[in-house]
Structure formats: structure tokens, C-alpha cells
Amino acid sequence: MELLSGADMIARFLKDEGVERIFGYPGGAALHIYDALFRQDSVQHILVRHEQAATHAADGYARATGKPGVVLVTSGPGATNAVTGIATAYMDSIPMVVLCGQVASHLIGEDAFQETDIVGVTRPVVKHSFSIRHPSQIPEVLKKAFYLAATGRPGPVVVDIPKDMTAPTERYEYVYPKKVKIRSYNPVTRGHAGQIKKAVDMMLKSRRPVFYTGGGIVTGHASEALTDLVQRLGFPITTTLMGIGGYPQGDRQSLGWLGMHGSYEANMAMHHADLIIAIGARFDDRVTNNTSKFCPTAKIVHVDIDPSSISKTVRADVPIVGAAGSVIDEMISLVQGREPASGEALAEWWQSIDGWRGEREGKLYEPSEAGEALKPQEVIEAVYRATRGEAFVTTDVGQHQMFAAQYYKFAKPNRFITSGGLGTMGFGFPAAMGVKLQFPQDDVVCFTGEGSFQMMMQELSTCKQFDVGVKIVNLNNQSLGMVRQWQDLNYKSRHAHSYMESLPDFAKLIEAYGFTALKVTTFDELAPALERAFADTSELVFLDIYVDPFEHVYPMQVPLGSMRDMLLSKTERT
Amino acid sequence: MRHIISILLENEPGALSRVVGLFSQRNFNIETLNVAPTEEPSLSRLTVTTVGDDRVIEQITKHLNKLIDVVKLVDLTEGNHIERELMLVKVKALGAARDEVKRTADIFRAQIVDVTPSVYTVQITGDAGKLDAFVQAMAPIGILEVARTGVSGIARGDKLLSL
Numbered sequence: 001m002e003l004l005s006g007a008d009m010i011a012r013f014l015k016d017e018g019v020e021r022i023f024g025y026p027g028g029a030a031l032h033i034y035d036a037l038f039r040q041d042s043v044q045h046i047l048v049r050h051e052q053a054a055t056h057a058a059d060g061y062a063r064a065t066g067k068p069g070v071v072l073v074t075s076g077p078g079a080t081n082a083v084t085g086i087a088t089a090y091m092d093s094i095p096m097v098v099l100c101g102q103v104a105s106h107l108i109g110e111d112a113f114q115e116t117d118i119v120g121v122t123r124p125v126v127k128h129s130f131s132i133r134h135p136s137q138i139p140e141v142l143k144k145a146f147y148l149a150a151t152g153r154p155g156p157v158v159v160d161i162p163k164d165m166t167a168p169t170e171r172y173e174y175v176y177p178k179k180v181k182i183r184s185y186n187p188v189t190r191g192h193a194g195q196i197k198k199a200v201d202m203m204l205k206s207r208r209p210v211f212y213t214g215g216g217i218v219t220g221h222a223s224e225a226l227t228d229l230v231q232r233l234g235f236p237i238t239t240t241l242m243g244i245g246g247y248p249q250g251d252r253q254s255l256g257w258l259g260m261h262g263s264y265e266a267n268m269a270m271h272h273a274d275l276i277i278a279i280g281a282r283f284d285d286r287v288t289n290n291t292s293k294f295c296p297t298a299k300i301v302h303v304d305i306d307p308s309s310i311s312k313t314v315r316a317d318v319p320i321v322g323a324a325g326s327v328i329d330e331m332i333s334l335v336q337g338r339e340p341a342s343g344e345a346l347a348e349w350w351q352s353i354d355g356w357r358g359e360r361e362g363k364l365y366e367p368s369e370a371g372e373a374l375k376p377q378e379v380i381e382a383v384y385r386a387t388r389g390e391a392f393v394t395t396d397v398g399q400h401q402m403f404a405a406q407y408y409k410f411a412k413p414n415r416f417i418t419s420g421g422l423g424t425m426g427f428g429f430p431a432a433m434g435v436k437l438q439f440p441q442d443d444v445v446c447f448t449g450e451g452s453f454q455m456m457m458q459e460l461s462t463c464k465q466f467d468v469g470v471k472i473v474n475l476n477n478q479s480l481g482m483v484r485q486w487q488d489l490n491y492k493s494r495h496a497h498s499y500m501e502s503l504p505d506f507a508k509l510i511e512a513y514g515f516t517a518l519k520v521t522t523f524d525e526l527a528p529a530l531e532r533a534f535a536d537t538s539e540l541v542f543l544d545i546y547v548d549p550f551e552h553v554y555p556m557q558v559p560l561g562s563m564r565d566m567l568l569s570k571t572e573r574t
Numbered sequence: 575m576r577h578i579i580s581i582l583l584e585n586e587p588g589a590l591s592r593v594v595g596l597f598s599q600r601n602f603n604i605e606t607l608n609v610a611p612t613e614e615p616s617l618s619r620l621t622v623t624t625v626g627d628d629r630v631i632e633q634i635t636k637h638l639n640k641l642i643d644v645v646k647l648v649d650l651t652e653g654n655h656i657e658r659e660l661m662l663v664k665v666k667a668l669g670a671a672r673d674e675v676k677r678t679a680d681i682f683r684a685q686i687v688d689v690t691p692s693v694y695t696v697q698i699t700g701d702a703g704k705l706d707a708f709v710q711a712m713a714p715i716g717i718l719e720v721a722r723t724g725v726s727g728i729a730r731g732d733k734l735l736s737l
């Protein structure tokens with residue numbers, strides 16, 4: 001039997017749980033825990049420069065590995081600084097455990113120094129939260145937190161730890177709980193057999209089917225099974241932004257991603273489909289556009305691990321509650337040896353789709369001509385080539401994010417890491433840190449904008465301390481491009497606060513931290529700069545690439561329209 | 575339509591706020607809410623009445639079920655059930671009104687549980703409709719204060735909401 005203080009239990013538990021690395025920032029209420037971390041060397045602590053970055057870094061780690069990211073912050077401001085990152089993880093169903101220091105139990109409720117009811121503050125953006133009431137509960141509560149974060153529909157879990165729970169003088173028995181049971185929590189995995197059979201029958205009978213898959217494929221590790229199923233059936237597939245990489249994008253059956261800035265062919269195929277097979281996607285407003293005009297001729301099969309996602313915005317004809325992987329496996333076994341009823345209809349369907357593809361081919365954007373500003377799209381394509389499509393890519397939020405999703409093609413899941421649900425500017429750089437620390441041999445690219453980067457640029461200091469060699473590609477359009485685009489379209493180009501006056505000289509800024517920065521303003525400078533930037537994976541390089549400030553992201557769905565109502569360029573619409 | 579949803583909830587700090595928070599967060603409505611421990615000390619029973627079409631009620635029950643603290647729930651309005659609410663009403667009881675209050679209370683099978691020279695306190699149980707009717711009947715005489723518990727309910731017959 002081992003007697004440990006609460007603080008030592010936390011450090012020990014993290015080790016026993018197999019946590020290699022946590023991201024955090026110290027402060028009064030967390031100091032006993034920090035002292036325990038100091039006296040061990042199994043768990044690495046990455047000191048960020050702002051607690052929001054700790055959550056995004058842990059989130060990046062979680063998205064790349066599928067394992068829960070772990071954060072440690074102090075009470076009050078430490079915890080409130082983490083809220084944006086917790087909400088970001090919540091919206092995208094990312095497993096995360098956030099340990100928050102709290103003022104000592106006897107002070108709670110007295111507006112003590114650095115006291116915040118963080119359980120209350122985070123309540124709407126966590127999967128669950130715990131407050132520790134006695135040090136002896138620590139192992140079990142932490143086990144529950146990890147279990148909840150990573151199973152079912154994953155999400156962030158907050159653990160509030162009053163300072164007296166970690167006092168070094170009070171010791172209790174520590175046993176690592178190998179298993180926990182929560183009587184009210186039994187996430188389903190297997191789908192209803194009858195419903196699955198019904199869905200498969202509809203699939204085989206359909207004439208214009210399309211798969212629409214989301215982040216559930218990535219978090220559910222179901223990408224191989226999905227690829228198998230889709231290829232057996234020969235159906236087209238489109239993914240959500242969060243589902244990118246769940247099916248190889250280079251494959252002929254892939255229509256790219258769908259929705260507001262999705263591909264023309266994906267949105268057209270959805271609109272004309274007679275059967276939509278949705279798996280691990282949630283029909284959110286950035287996908288469906290106007291739900292009353294959504295896919296008028298389609299029946300809907302909806303597979304999701306979260307029953308509350310089914311029929312939330314769009315009614316499902318065949319709801320299936322279950323884990324993506326398990327349901328897909330059952331679908332495969334039912335499909336085996338059977339052919340789609342009408343091969344001819346499917347061939348016709350593909351003809352229509354190829355027609356839509358052909359319509360836009362070579363017209364997606366106009367490349368820059370000599371002497372003109374670079375187009376952001378061509379920069380993404382160049383980075384794609386320079387990294388052979390194999391990099392981990394994180395993004396911030398804005399036009400650059402959409403361009404990255406459109407022009408970098410992903411063959412694998414867990415490689416495209418973006419804040420889809422919350423759309424958090426500032427996410428990309430710290431998320432890239434979290435990924436790079438885990439995959440030091442890989443290229444990790446953060447596509448950012450000068451607006452977003454300035455929200456989390458203090459993390460350069462973290463990168464310096466821990467030698468984090470991420471590649472930062474700043475698509476510098478000298479404006480809050482996405483905001484400006486909306487103002488061009490909806491406010492007669494009245495650019496209220498969407499431009500960036502007084503931008504810093506990014507190169508000097510980066511150099512101040514001892515890193516390399518390359519400024520690129522012309523097409524000719526681009527290739528050599530990329531070659532230099534990717535010469536050494538371990539080196540942080542910042543590419544400050546000046547791009548056309550007037551470019552818009554297209555296609556763009558017309559507000560209140562159907563899936564197929566899209567602006568295709570500044571002058572064309574469907 | 576009005577629904578009565580009964581929930582077995584972990585008797586944990588914060589559990590109630592998660593349920594209530596869910597309703598405001600998702601724009602669901604709460605008409606009445608009633609909560610107390612059960613015979614099993616680790617569980618509370620919470621009953622909420624809410625209004626919504628089928629789609630909304632389906633979302634409410636799904637989201638409630640998703641809360642980790644919610645052990646089990648039942649939409650009592652889906653089957654035969656007993657619905658009760660308790661109300662305490664203070665009414666002005668002066669002169670002729672004293673008899674009038676007493677008579678009306680008798681008709682409603684309510685009890686007068688406290689008396690002063692000018693005020694009767696009446697206790698009445700029943701479904702929400704009966705309580706509303708009593709309030710209406712008393713209104714002309716002069717209601718001074720109303721305290722209602724909110725609806726509690728239970729399924730008829732052998733059906734149980736338990737672990």
C-alpha cells in the first residue's frame with residue numbers, strides 16, 4: 001500500500017494512465033501539483049505562454065493521436081483563460097482532460113483571491129466536470145475523467161481541484177484504478193441490426209446515393225472501414241470539414257468536402273441525391289444551408305454515436321445510433337456478395353457528377369500573373385507539393401483556413417487539424433505545437449493569417465524553450481480577409497474594422513525569438529522560400545507570404561438557399 | 575403539447591444545475607420543476623413539465639439522457655400516469671368571505687391549515703388544472719400569496735422508474 005499526497009497522486013496517476021505530456025501554466029492554487037511534477041520525470045510538462053494555448057496544444061495532440069490531451073491550469077484567471085480552448089474541443093468532440101486548481105475548500109464561495117466557479121463557467125461546453133471533495137477520491141475521479149473524455153462521443157472534461165486536496169502533508173492510499181464504472185453512462189457501440197439492414201437495402205436500391213461523413217469517422221478510427229465500404233459500393237463520398245481525410249481525397253470517388261465553401265460537385269451531388277448516407281456528421285448549418293430546402297429528393301440514413309445529433313436539424317428516415325466503425329463493419333458484411341440493384345442508374349449518376357466536375361475544372365481560381373500579388377490558393381498548392389501531401393496541417397480561422405481545406409489534399413485521417421465547430425482564431429499555432437511535439441520527425445504546417453496569428457503569437461517563446469520546429473505559413477492579406485469578404489458581399493464593401501493597420505514586421509518579430517523568417521511577395525520567390533523552409537524538419541520557420549487582399553473564397557453558398565445555390569466567383573453563380 | 579418528464583438524477587453537487595442549464599442553453603422551456611431525494615439516498619427524483627412539439631420533446635429527452643448525472647428518465651405523458659401538485663394559498667378571509675372560502679375549499683377538497691382573524695391559509699393537492707381552477711375561484715375573494723410545488727408524477731400500474 002502506498003501513501004501519497006493528492007498532488008503526488010495526480011502526477012502518479014498521469015504516469016499510470018500513460019500520459020506522456022501535459023500542457024499548462026502554474027499559479028497559486030496549482031503549486032502543490034507543480035511541485036509534484038517537479039519531483040518526477042515520467043510526465044513532461046510543456047509550459048505555454050497563455051492558458052488558451054495549453055488547451056489548443058492539447059487539442060492538437062488529441063486530434064493527431066486520438067488520445068485525450070491533458071491541460072493543467074491554476075484557478076481563476078488561469079482557468080478562465082482556458083475556456084475558449086475547452087469550448088473549441090467541445091464543439092469538435094475532442095477528448096481532453098483539464099485539471100484546474102481551485103482555492104482551498106474553506107474559501108470557496110467567499111470571493112477569495114483567484115476564485116472562479118470554473119465548473120459553472122464551463123458547464124455548457126464540457127462533456128462533464130468534477131470537483132474533488134476529498135484527496136482520496138483523486139485516482140477514481142481522474143480515471144472517470146479520462147474514461148468520459150475518450151469514450152462515446154468524446155469531449156472535454158474539467159476537474160476542479162481545491163488547493164487543500166493536494167496538500168503535501170495529507171497522505172492517502174493510492175491504487176491506480178484500472179477500470180471504472182459509471183452507472184448512468186453506457187455509450188452504445190453496436191447499431192440496431194434491423195436498422196442497419198434496412199439502410200443497406202436502401203443503399204443497394206438507390207439510384208443517386210452519396211455518402212456524407214464527418215468527424216465521427218476520424219474520432220471513431222473508422223476511416224479504413226469507411227474506405228472499404230465506399231469502394232465496394234462505388235458510391236460518391238463527400239466529407240465535412242471535420243471529416244477531411246476520413247476518405248482519401250485523391251480518390252476518384254471523393255467529391256471533396258461539402259457545405260458553405262465546399263466543392264461545387266459535392267454540393268450539387270447532395271442536392272440531387274436520392275439517398276444520403278450520413279455517418280458521424282451532424283447536419284450543422286454550415287453544411288445544410290437552409291434546412292427547408294435541403295436535399296429535396298433524398299432519403300436520409302443517419303449513423304451517429306450521439307442520439308441527440310440524430311434528427312436535430314434534419315429528420316433522418318433511418319436513424320442508427322452506434323459507433324461509426326462498428327456500424328460500417330456490419331454494413332460491409334451485409335453488402336458482401338451483393339451488387340447495387342441498378343448499375344446503370346449508378347453509371348448515369350456518375351456521369352452527372354463528372355459533368356459537374358468538368359464544369360469547374362481549371363476555373364476554381366485565377367492564378368497570379370507576373371507582377372501580380374500571389375493568390376493564397378496557389379501558395380497552398382505549392383506547400384502541398386513541397387510537403388508531398390504528407391504534412392500534418394493545422395489552420396487558424398478565416399479565408400486561409402478554407403483555402404487550406406480546399407487545396408491541400410489529404411489522404412489520411414488525423415492530418416487536417418482545424419477548429420470547425422467553434423471557428424477559433426488563434427487555434428492553429430498552439431495546435432501545431434501540440435502535434436509537432438508528438439511527431440518530431442514529421443512536417444507540421446500551420447496555415448495562418450496575420451489576424452489569427454496575432455492572437456496566439458506569444459507561443460513563439462514556448463517553441464523556443466522546447467525546440468518546436470513547426471512551419472508557420474502566414475497568408476498575409478493585410479486584412480481580416482473572411483470578414484472583409486462578408487462585408488464585400490453583404491455591406492457594399494464597407495470594411496468596418498476588417499483591415500489591419502500597423503502590422504508588425506513579422507520577420508523581425510520572429511527573428512527576435514531567434515527563428516528564421518522569410519518574406520515572400522512574388523511568385524518567383526515562393527519555390528525557393530519553400531525549399532529553404534522545409535529543408536530541416538526540426539527548425540521553426542515562419543513564411544510571411546503576401547497574398548492578394550481582394551481574393552474571395554468560392555464556392556460560397558448563398559444564404560437561405562439550398563445546397564446547390566452557390567456563388568462560384570465574384571461574377572458567377574449557379 | 576405539455577409533457578411531464580421524470581428523471582432519476584445522481585444526488586451529486588452540480589447535477590441539478592446541469593439539468594436546468596441544459597434547458598436554458600438549448601432554448602427549451604421549463605414550466606415547473608420539482609426535485610427531492612428518493613428512498614435510495616444516492617438518487618434524486620426530478621420532475622419537469624415542459625411544452626414542445628414532438629421534435630423538441632425528442633431533443634429534450636435525448637439531451638437529458640446525455641447528461642452523465644441522469645441515470646434514467648421517463649416521459650410520463652406517454653402513458654397512463656398520476657399527476658399531483660401541492661399548493662398553499664393565503665386568501666383574505668373577512669366577514670362573509672370567511673364562509674365563502676371555507677365552502678369553496680370544501681368543494682375542492684382543500685384544507686384550511688392556518689387561520690388568523692383576517693387570513694386563511696389553504697392547502698390543496700391535485701393536478702395542475704385543479705389548482706388553476708381553485709386559484710380562479712379564489713381570485714375574486716382576494717388571493718394574498720400562492721406557493722406551488724410544481725408537478726410531481728408517477729406512472730400508473732406496474733411500470734417503475736427505478737434503478
Ligand SMILES: Cc1ncc(C[n+]2csc(CCOP(=O)(O)OP(=O)(O)O)c2C)c(N)n1
Nearest residue numbers: 398399400423425449450451452480481482
Ligand atoms: C476568436 C475569434 N474572433 C473573431 C472571429 C471572427 N473571424 C472569423 S475569420 C476572421 C478574420 C481572420 O483574419 P485572418 O486570420 O487574417 O485570416 P484571413 O481571413 O485574412 O485569411 C474573423 C475576425 C473568430 N473566428 N474567432
Ligand SMILES: [Mg+2]
Nearest residue numbers: 449450479481
Ligand atoms: Mg488576413
